[in-house]
Every structure is written in C-alpha cells, then in structure tokens.
Amino acid sequence: MSSGGFSTEKPDAELPPWQEMLPGSVLDQAGNSVHRKTGFWRGGGRRPLLDLKLCVQCLHCWISCPDACFILSDGKVIGIDYDHCKGCGICSRECPPMVNAIVLIDEGRFR
Amino acid sequence: MSRPTKIENIRRECPLQPCTNFSAEEASCTAAPWDNRRVDYPDYLRNDKMPTQWCSGCGAGLVMKALIRAVNELQWDKNKVAIVSGIGCSGRMSSYLDFNTLHTPHGRTLPFATGLKLAKPDAHVIIVTGDGDALAIGGNHFLHACRRNIDSTLIIINNFIYGLTGGQFSPTTPVGSYAETSPDGSLEPTFDTVNVAIAAGATYVARSAVSNPRHVTEMIKGGLAHSGMSVVEALSNCHINFGRRNVSGKPEELIAWISRQTVSHDIARYMDEEQLKGRVVVGVLHHVETRPEYVANYYEKAAAIRN
Amino acid sequence: MTASRRRSKTKNEVRGMSTQSVPQDRADSDRSRKEVVLSGNMAVAHALRQVDPHVFPGYPITPSTKIMEMVASFIANGEMQCELVAVESEHSALSVAVGAAAAGARVASATSSQGLAFMWEMLYIAAGSQLPMVLAVGNRALSAPINGFSDHGEAMGARDSGWLQFHSESVQETYDNIVQAFRIGEDRRVRLPVMVCLDGFVLTHTSENIFLENDEAIRNFVRPYRTEYTLLNPDRPVSYGLGDPPEFYMEHKMRQQAGMERALQVIEEVGAEFGRCFGRHYGLLDPYRMEDAEVAIVILGSEAGRVKNVVDELRASGKKAGVLRIRFVRPFPDEQIVKHLLPLRAVAVMDRSYAPGAVGAPVFQEIRSSLYEYRGGAPHVINRIYGLGGRELRAADVRTIFSELDSLRAGNESVPAIRLVGLRGEPLPNWRDQQAFKMPVGQS
Structure with missing residues (x-):
C-alpha cells in the first residue's frame, strides 16, 4: 500500500x-x-455558493469545473464538494448571467 | 536567406568550386597557393605537446589549422582568446592550442563557455566540439546557447561518428551507415545541425568541409567576427572509425567523398531540389544581426539597474 | 582441465576463488563448457548474451565501450533477442533502463567513471523504485583532472545510492558475477539494482583464460524473469515514481534497507548454487590464507591478486600473513569481516579511492566502525590508499605495508594511520598522523 x-x-x-x-x-x-483533500487551498480565497432554487441545470458549472467538484445525482447538480474545491471561481463565471445561481463569498466569512 | 555584404566580400576572395578532383595539396593548407598570409603555426601551438595524438590524416588537425589562420587573420591577441573543448577527439584541441584553454566534461562545453563569457565579456570565446559532444550528450545546451545568442563561436567538427571511443554511431551518422553499435546499418535519422541551430536562434550559422581548408578558415573567421552565437559545422573525416566501415579507410578518399557531396551555397541556389538531393550545402547559411546579443544585453541591463 | 593446471595460470586466475573445492566429477563431466581467452569486457558481453536481457541501453565510454559494441554485434548476428538502445547520454541510458524495468523488462547496461557520475540522478531512482537491473562498471578515475585509468572513486561515490555493488578480482569472476547479479537483484527478497565493478583496463582490457559456461546452463541458472509490479499490465495497473509524503518516505527507505539486508543471505545462497552448477563457489568474502594469520590486508578488486602473491612469499619465509578480499561493498558484510579480523593483531585496509577531508577512505571507515564494538580486542587498523588514477601497485609497496603492520604489531606508534602508497614527497605534517588519530581501537 x-x-x-x-x-x-x-x-x-x-x-x-x-x-x-x-x-x-x-x-x-x-x-x-x-x-x-485540496479544499484547504481555498483558505485565503472565495467559496462558491450554489443556489439550487435558481439553478436551471444547464451543467455549465459541472463541465467547466477543473476539479470535478460539482456533485451530480440523476444527471442533476445537487451540490459542491468543498473538500476538493480550490475556489477558482470559474463556475460562477460560467453560470449564465440570466441565472446567476453561483455566487462567490469570501472564505474568511466561513471560518 | 539574408546575405550581408561582409559575407559577400569573403566569397569574392574565396570562390568555392565544388571540388570533384581532390588533390593532396588541398588538404595540406599551407602549401595552397591561394593562402596569401603566412602563418607561424608554432606561435599558436603548445609545441611540447606536438605531434598531436590524432590519427594520421585526421580532419581535426585541418580544422585546428583553419582556426589558427582565422585568429591570425583577425590579429587577435592570444591572451584574449579562450578555447573551450569537451570530450572526444575534438576535445584534445584545447591541449594543443596556446590560448587560454578549458577542457570540460563530455557535452558540457557550452555551459562552461557561457560562464566564462559572462565573467570575462572581453574574451573571445571559441568552443570546439564534436558531433557527439555538441548534439548528443550536450544537445540541450546547444539549443539553449543558440537561444541566448551569446557572443561565442561554436565549431562542431562533424566526423559522423564517435571517434575516440572506437566508432559508435552518433546523431549525425548517415542512415544505413555501419558502426560498432550498428553492425546492420544505423537506423536512426540524423540531426540537421544547421537548421537546428537556426531554429534555436543562432545568428551566424555556416557549414564547411575539411576538403576545402581555406573555406573552413573563412567560415570560422566569419563566425569569430560576428557578434552573437556563431555555429560553424565543419564536416570532417574519421577514416579510421567511420571511413573504414563505410567509405574508405584512406583519409584522402574519405575527404574526396565528403568533397563530392558538398556544394557551395553560391551554386546551390541555382539548383533545384532534385539536383540538391544527397548534396550538402556549404557556406554561410544564416547570418542576421537582428537578435540582441545576450552578454552585452545583460551588462547593459545590470548597469541600468545599478544606476 | 584439472585444478592443478588451473593454479599454474596468471595471478588473477582462479586462485582466490576456492577452486580447490571444485567437485572434479562435476567439472569434468560438463563437456559443453568452453575454455576461452576473453577480456573482461568480452566476458561481460558473453554473460549478457547468455542471459539475454530484454533491453540494453548504452552510451560509449572508455573503458567499457566494448561491452555495448559486442552486445550490438550479438544482436546483429541473431545471437541475442535484446533491444539495444544507443541513447544520447548516460543520463538517458539509465533513464531508459528505469523505464524498461518498470515496464517489466530485464535490463542491463554498462558504463564507467564520468558515465556513472552522469547517471547519478537515475541511480537513486532505480534503487528507490526497487527495480532490479545489472550495470557493469569498468572502474575508472573521475575527472578532474581527466584520467582514463582505473580506480574505485566513482563506485565508492555511488555506494550509498542503494545499489548492490560487486567488486571482481578476475575476468572469470566478473563473468560469474554478472550471471549471479541477475539472480541476486531479481530475487523477491532483494529486488534491487546491482552494479558489477571490474577494474578499468586491468580487467576490462586484459585477456585471461576463462570458462565460458554452456548457454543453456546459464539460462537455466538465471531463470526467466518474473516481476510482480509492472506497467502495461491491465490486470493489475500500477504507478511508479509517485510523490511520497513525509509519513511514507521513511517506510519506503526501510523497504530498500530490508532488501539490502536480505541480500546478504541471497548472495550466499546464489553463490552456493552457482558453485553446485558450475564448480566455482562464491561467498561474501574471499579469504586467502587467513586461517592462522596474524596480520592481513583487506582489499577490493583486481589488485588482490598481487597482494596474494606477496602473501605467498611471506608465508614461505614463515610470516603469518593473509588477505581478505571483499566481494561486496553494498550490502557491507560487517559481521563476516569482523569474524575474520578479530583474531588478527594488525590490519591494513587498502582502498583504491580517496575521500578528501574524511577520516580515511570509504572501506577503511566502514571496517573501523564495524570493529568499534570490539574495541579492546580489535586489531590495529591502518589505511593505505593505492592505485589512484591507475597508479601501479608494486609488490614492493605491498611488502612495505606488511612490514609496517609488523612494526605496528610490535608497538611502534610512528606508523602513519593513513598513507597514500607511492606518493612522491613527504605527506602533510599535520595530516591525520597516528597521534592525532588515536582511537580506542587497537588498545588492548
């Protein structure tokens, strides 16, 4: 091993x-x-928050996440894996502007 | 391909004929009637080291004499010239030449020379290597020295084989040639040294062959006079380890074989691809002054930061 | 071929290798072996031809180039199925070897001096990845100043790289060592790369009469190569060369150490089996007239032959002298060495390498530290550094060393602890003289 x-x-x-x-x-x-677990990289950065009520399940976030952090269930996004999310913010940018279901919050506010 | 006037002048002085009738006089350069300047070779040699350890008829001696003539014609101070050589038959040249000399491990000539040139920017750094030294074990350094465009002259004595270790195929051994490590003929494609050097960024790239020692002198002289990375590939004869297995074990016949394949850049431009097949173009094949020279650039920048 | 005829041969011939114990029936019944004249390089190449590894990456370097050339010609003649990769440098050669070994191939290569130095980075990769391979090293002094001749400098530099290290005395032993090296390195308990050292020119280029065993017999002895963890195995995919965090690195080093320690036993087992098959028995050490010796020289490599000659002379004149030749520097057989040295009164460790600034040369250091546990009862140990850069060791030099041992035994404190044999000029006055160097060792 x-x-x-x-x-x-x-x-x-x-x-x-x-x-x-x-x-x-x-x-x-x-x-x-x-x-x-690479999520600690997010320490000084930002954490994406996904609002499932606004989400239209276009899966843009899922396909563009470099760390495969979007958790799928039955082909639908149900949440974000914060153990591996490094807080790059690509998902927030890729979320269609009309939807805007992912916002980036300063990580410090969660600690 | 740009052809600056300086090189045009050299060519006018030295019209290169494709040499089909090889004569023994041509190999011994001092006897050549067109060698107008008298050179006192012993002035440039460590005479206690003579005769050389090279095999009789080796092209490395011709290149060494050409280098001496080039330095002599430029009237350079011997104390300002630094010769860096590596391992291989060519590596012995640093023992024989009475300049400042540095004998380095296999393939490491160019990094040593880079250090030397940066520490002593006034020195004329001349690097003498073989094909195995510069292109195989030191191949990476070759690319990066060309990329930096350091003011130095790299003379690659290309004898198509690892001569010193007894004839193993090298990156320039023609495909299908026999060598100790390729008893069935070499399978590996070769490097085109000139194009690699041009692509990597060398600013003066020339090729010559020991079949015309005067031409070797002019190519080296052009490289020495150029400010920036100059690469001069001198096709040479290793009749013992290459010739014996492939063309001929006699130096004059191998030199004639090299001579038959070379064609001057002047003539080559009037030839089409079909005619050029199997021929090696010699002459100044690349000469630009557009790229900044590294050492001068470095000291300029350093001075600017200090001020 | 009888044992007595064999003993009458050159100094490096079989004398040191317990031929006395060759079972004559075995040796005589085997008609398929050939007695041939081969140089060390050729013997290595023939051993490789018989073992026929899958891959042989190589780059020419004096004095071991001939090995690669002969392998090339064997392949061209269809006598080997091996892939020869003529790479652009030694660094690439050992990189090819590591890649091929990770893919499950049996690999061999050959180099010398600067070549081994240029392989340095990959030496540790091969050993750390526990990839068995065999590297023939034609020992040659390191630059600078550049020197083409034999000493053990580069091998001693690589002694802590994690490779097993053989030192051969004769061409016959080199041939036998190459064959055994495959078995030892590939043993499941060991699983480490092996370096087989042969002194440059003295062994690589000097021809000797040797027994070239039957191809089939060698192949049967070496056995087909089997690995457990290989790349390109879809049934059991593995990864090599991963990042190892602090909480695992030390454990992986311990795996290497375990391989080294078990190698001591494997070497003896394989040596004994080799003896049963081919009549030449090998152990970790090669003691010569050590049974009742009072003074002895410990030495590696080919010059042991010269020392054995001098010992014969001294024995004839009634002096109880002996030679202990060490066949393995890694793993270092300290217990076995101590067993031989403890009954002695004075020992000279002869090193053909030099460690500037250190307390003596490498083998001396290890032997002295092995004997520390026995201080009080241990013999005087001195270091004689000889043959650097191919300097000849003469019989007279060896006689001087033995007389120094005698005077040390008689209580003469002025014998220098460390000395370069054959050095012109006086040694530095403050250079580790006996007084400055006095240790509990040897004070009984």
Missing part, C-alpha cells in the same frame, strides 16, 4: 507499517486522488 499523493492527514496509528507497503513506492490502486 502506498500513499498515492501528499498528506493523508491520518494519525500514525492508521498508517501501515513498512512491511505492509509495496516495494519501490509502487501504487497499485487507481482513483485515490479523491483522498487527497
């Missing part, structure tokens, strides 16, 4: 001892970047 990325933010007791790790820092699992 290898980490497959940077900090896992796990306590030492949950991490494997060296004997259980694969040699040569080989990684044999796929798709584990989901465990690497």
Whole structure:
C-alpha cells in the first residue's frame, strides 16, 4: 500500500507499517486522488455558493469545473464538494448571467 | 536567406568550386597557393605537446589549422582568446592550442563557455566540439546557447561518428551507415545541425568541409567576427572509425567523398531540389544581426539597474 | 582441465576463488563448457548474451565501450533477442533502463567513471523504485583532472545510492558475477539494482583464460524473469515514481534497507548454487590464507591478486600473513569481516579511492566502525590508499605495508594511520598522523 499523493492527514496509528507497503513506492490502486483533500487551498480565497432554487441545470458549472467538484445525482447538480474545491471561481463565471445561481463569498466569512 | 555584404566580400576572395578532383595539396593548407598570409603555426601551438595524438590524416588537425589562420587573420591577441573543448577527439584541441584553454566534461562545453563569457565579456570565446559532444550528450545546451545568442563561436567538427571511443554511431551518422553499435546499418535519422541551430536562434550559422581548408578558415573567421552565437559545422573525416566501415579507410578518399557531396551555397541556389538531393550545402547559411546579443544585453541591463 | 593446471595460470586466475573445492566429477563431466581467452569486457558481453536481457541501453565510454559494441554485434548476428538502445547520454541510458524495468523488462547496461557520475540522478531512482537491473562498471578515475585509468572513486561515490555493488578480482569472476547479479537483484527478497565493478583496463582490457559456461546452463541458472509490479499490465495497473509524503518516505527507505539486508543471505545462497552448477563457489568474502594469520590486508578488486602473491612469499619465509578480499561493498558484510579480523593483531585496509577531508577512505571507515564494538580486542587498523588514477601497485609497496603492520604489531606508534602508497614527497605534517588519530581501537 502506498500513499498515492501528499498528506493523508491520518494519525500514525492508521498508517501501515513498512512491511505492509509495496516495494519501490509502487501504487497499485487507481482513483485515490479523491483522498487527497485540496479544499484547504481555498483558505485565503472565495467559496462558491450554489443556489439550487435558481439553478436551471444547464451543467455549465459541472463541465467547466477543473476539479470535478460539482456533485451530480440523476444527471442533476445537487451540490459542491468543498473538500476538493480550490475556489477558482470559474463556475460562477460560467453560470449564465440570466441565472446567476453561483455566487462567490469570501472564505474568511466561513471560518 | 539574408546575405550581408561582409559575407559577400569573403566569397569574392574565396570562390568555392565544388571540388570533384581532390588533390593532396588541398588538404595540406599551407602549401595552397591561394593562402596569401603566412602563418607561424608554432606561435599558436603548445609545441611540447606536438605531434598531436590524432590519427594520421585526421580532419581535426585541418580544422585546428583553419582556426589558427582565422585568429591570425583577425590579429587577435592570444591572451584574449579562450578555447573551450569537451570530450572526444575534438576535445584534445584545447591541449594543443596556446590560448587560454578549458577542457570540460563530455557535452558540457557550452555551459562552461557561457560562464566564462559572462565573467570575462572581453574574451573571445571559441568552443570546439564534436558531433557527439555538441548534439548528443550536450544537445540541450546547444539549443539553449543558440537561444541566448551569446557572443561565442561554436565549431562542431562533424566526423559522423564517435571517434575516440572506437566508432559508435552518433546523431549525425548517415542512415544505413555501419558502426560498432550498428553492425546492420544505423537506423536512426540524423540531426540537421544547421537548421537546428537556426531554429534555436543562432545568428551566424555556416557549414564547411575539411576538403576545402581555406573555406573552413573563412567560415570560422566569419563566425569569430560576428557578434552573437556563431555555429560553424565543419564536416570532417574519421577514416579510421567511420571511413573504414563505410567509405574508405584512406583519409584522402574519405575527404574526396565528403568533397563530392558538398556544394557551395553560391551554386546551390541555382539548383533545384532534385539536383540538391544527397548534396550538402556549404557556406554561410544564416547570418542576421537582428537578435540582441545576450552578454552585452545583460551588462547593459545590470548597469541600468545599478544606476 | 584439472585444478592443478588451473593454479599454474596468471595471478588473477582462479586462485582466490576456492577452486580447490571444485567437485572434479562435476567439472569434468560438463563437456559443453568452453575454455576461452576473453577480456573482461568480452566476458561481460558473453554473460549478457547468455542471459539475454530484454533491453540494453548504452552510451560509449572508455573503458567499457566494448561491452555495448559486442552486445550490438550479438544482436546483429541473431545471437541475442535484446533491444539495444544507443541513447544520447548516460543520463538517458539509465533513464531508459528505469523505464524498461518498470515496464517489466530485464535490463542491463554498462558504463564507467564520468558515465556513472552522469547517471547519478537515475541511480537513486532505480534503487528507490526497487527495480532490479545489472550495470557493469569498468572502474575508472573521475575527472578532474581527466584520467582514463582505473580506480574505485566513482563506485565508492555511488555506494550509498542503494545499489548492490560487486567488486571482481578476475575476468572469470566478473563473468560469474554478472550471471549471479541477475539472480541476486531479481530475487523477491532483494529486488534491487546491482552494479558489477571490474577494474578499468586491468580487467576490462586484459585477456585471461576463462570458462565460458554452456548457454543453456546459464539460462537455466538465471531463470526467466518474473516481476510482480509492472506497467502495461491491465490486470493489475500500477504507478511508479509517485510523490511520497513525509509519513511514507521513511517506510519506503526501510523497504530498500530490508532488501539490502536480505541480500546478504541471497548472495550466499546464489553463490552456493552457482558453485553446485558450475564448480566455482562464491561467498561474501574471499579469504586467502587467513586461517592462522596474524596480520592481513583487506582489499577490493583486481589488485588482490598481487597482494596474494606477496602473501605467498611471506608465508614461505614463515610470516603469518593473509588477505581478505571483499566481494561486496553494498550490502557491507560487517559481521563476516569482523569474524575474520578479530583474531588478527594488525590490519591494513587498502582502498583504491580517496575521500578528501574524511577520516580515511570509504572501506577503511566502514571496517573501523564495524570493529568499534570490539574495541579492546580489535586489531590495529591502518589505511593505505593505492592505485589512484591507475597508479601501479608494486609488490614492493605491498611488502612495505606488511612490514609496517609488523612494526605496528610490535608497538611502534610512528606508523602513519593513513598513507597514500607511492606518493612522491613527504605527506602533510599535520595530516591525520597516528597521534592525532588515536582511537580506542587497537588498545588492548
């Protein structure tokens, strides 16, 4: 077992001892970047807030998000994954001006 | 292709004929009747190191003499000239020439030369490398030195093979040639040194061949006089490791083979693609003064910041 | 071919390699082996031909160019199926090797001196990714000043890169080491790259009579290559070369260390199996007349032959001298070395490398620190640095070292602890003389 990325933010007791790790820092699992939470990058920036009442489900935000943070259910956007959202604001810009369902709020107001 | 007047003059002095009848006199340049200036070679050589360790008939000696003649004609102070050489047969030249010389690891000539030139902007930096040194192990440095356009002259002695290590194919070994590492004929396409240098940003790019030593002298002289990165590719003969397996083990026959393939830039422009097939164009193939020279630019900027 | 005839050959021939224990029936029944005259480079190339790795990336460098050339000609003659990649530099050569090994190929290459130095970055990548491969290193001194001749400088520089490191005494041993290196490095317990060192020119270019084993026998010995984690395996996709956070890096280094430690056992197992198959037995060390020795020289590589000659002379005159040749610098067989050295009174460690500013050369440092636990009972240990840049080690030099050991044994404190053998001019007066250097070691 290898980490497959940077900090896992796990306590030492949950991490494997060296004997259980694969040699040569080989990684044999796929798709584990989901465990690497990059949402803290948003720290000094902005957090997008999605108003589902205004949303027309055009999925522009979903297709243009560089970090695949828009959570879909039955083909509809139902929320934002703040563990991985870096607060770039592309979604807010891509949301059609007539709809304007995503607003950017200063992250500091949430902390 | 721009052709500045300076180069026109050189050409008038030295009309290059496609050399089909090779004569032995042409290889030994001092005897050539058209070599009007007398050169005291011992003045420029470390005579205790003579004779050279190059194989008899090696083209590297011809290039070394051409370099001496070029420096002599420009009347440069020996103490102002720095020769940087790498590893390979060409690398020995720094031991023989009585200038300031720097012998560097394989492929690292250009970074050493860059440091040298930046520390001593007054020095005339001349880099002597082989095809393997400049284009294979030092290929990346070659691109970036051309990109920066540092005032120095890079002489690539292209003998189509790694000579010193005993004949392994190099980035300029013609496709299908036999070498120690290609007993069935080399498969790899070659570098077109001149076009790579032009694309990377060198401002004076010339090609010559040791079959016409006077022409090598003129090409090197043009490069030395030019301010900016000058690349002079000198096609040379390694009859021991390249010729023996491919053309001929005799130096004069290999030089004649090189000579048969070369065609002057003057003549080449009247030839169509079909006629140029398999021919190598020699002459000044690129000469521009439009790009800023790095070292002068650097010191100008540094002075501006200090003030 | 009988053992007695073999012993009458050149100094570097089999003498040090326990041929006395060759089971004669085994050696004589094997008619398919050939006795041939080969240089070290050619022997390496023949070993590679018989093993036939999948990929051989290479870049020419004196003195090991011939290996690459011969591999090329074997491939051209259809004797090998290997892919030769003639790259543009050593850095690329080892990069190709790492890529090919990660894809599951068996890889070999060869280099020397500056070439190994230029591979540096990739040495650590190969070892850290635990990719087995075999690299023949024709030892040659490092620049500057540029020098084409043999010393162990570049190999000693790479000793902490995570590679296993063989040092061969003779052409025969080089050939055998290459064959064993594949088995040792590829063993599941080890899984590390292996460097097989042969002294430049002394071994690479000097021809010796050697036994070239049967191709089939070598192939059977080496076995087909099997890896567990390879790229391009859709059933089990893996990634190599990932970023490792602080909470994992140390554990991965421990995996490497575990491979190194288990290698000690694997080397002995493979050496014993090699002996059973081909009649030449190898261990971690090659002790020569060490049974009742009182003074000894510890040495690596080809010059061991010369020291063995001198030991024979001294033994004939009644002096109890011995030679301990170390075959492996990594993993360093400290316990085994200590076992041999503890009964002695004085030891000279002969290094063919130099560590400016350090307390002696690398092998000396390791042996002294191995003996620290036994201070009180440990012998005097001195360091003799010889043969740098191809400087010849003469028999007279070795005799001088033995006489220095004798005088050290007799309590003479003026014997310098570290000395460059054959150096012209007086050494620096303040350069680590015996007084400045006095350690608990050797004070019983």
